[in-house]
Amino acid sequence: MASDGCSKDELLEENRTDSGIESYRSIVKSEEPRDDLPAARDKFSITEERLDSAYGSSSITVDSLSEIVKDCRLSDEAVEEQTLTSELSEQENLLRTITEEGDTLLHLAIIHEETSFARELIQLFPKEVLDIQNNLYQSPLHLATYLNLTDVVRGLMEKRVSLELQDQDGNTALHVACQHGQTDCATDMIRDAPPGQLVPVLETQNWRGLACLHLAALNRQHQIMKLLMKKEANLNIQEGTSGKTALHLAVELRDITSVKLLLSRGADVDAVMFNGCTPLHLAVGRQDAPIANLLCQSGADTMLRNMEDETALDLADGNDDILALFPFDDIQISGRSVVSVRY
Structure with a gap:
């Protein structure tokens, strides 16, 4: 009161x-x-x-x-x-x-x-x-970006307005561009900024815990993802609710283009969520053999366990295409395979 x-x-x-x-x-x-x-x-x-x-x-x-x-x-x-x-x-x-x-x-x-x-x-x-x-809490930059008034x-941007202002949803204008695919607006916002100067903006999370890279991945905005990567966005930043990285989100969406893009730029293939799940856990749990194969080819650790003490193999559920990606594991020491022969 x-x-x-x-x-x-x-x-x-x-x-x-x-x-x-x-x-x-x-x-x-x-x-x-x-x-x-x-x-x-x-x-x-x-x-x-x-x-x-x-x-x-x-x-x-x-x-x-x-x-x-x-x-x-x-x-x-x-x-x-x-x-x-x-x-x-x-x-x-x-x-x-x-x-x-x-x-x-x-x-x-x-x-x-x-x-x-x-x-x-x-x-x-x-x-x-x-x-x-x-x-x-919308600045003119928020509105101009949403309406794509380049x-x-x-x-x-020529008058050097702030990129850090957040609207009522916690979104910066760059968040808005990433969510709605306003590539030209995003380019104008960050083109002339030195990479280090953009760190606070690129790591800002909205009230749902999402950074700009998360929104770009969620909305399959591949061009904007490349733009953010060029400005040295943290590829392994975790969203605030479950600890997913952009790679986790791309795997959940079965967006193999984003998965390839993130892996090619050095995203951590074994990044873990708050519950211990890696991208491979998510791919196997969704029975997504192509993405699971891509993750394995990129060096994903097949024996990492989540908080439920499950490896990705435990989630394969008899899927032969998925099982073919894992080592023959009849011989184990302390729960880990000692034979790395693939089917």
């Missing part, structure tokens, strides 16, 4: 993770609803909720945004000089407005895919404003 003198708005403000620029916090009052506005397109949902918290509820609507774009369009000279003339003083106040849902005009321009206007705002605003997150993403 809030202490005396602490309003709900103040509590919300304490929990915000945006830049906290108070000069940009003036609130737009809601207009009366209009029946002639077009229906909002429900294409921004990730968790059954709209990506833009203000879309459809903000006083800056599709129609009014078009008027703003028309009235506030900056000349090339103004953009180059990055200064506002006295004639733009009223527009400056509007450009600095944040809605009650936390969206800046840049958020709204991106949501409505006003790409040219968004690019002009990016040139106008300082970095601190470009990194403001709305009430769903020109906007490129403009934001």
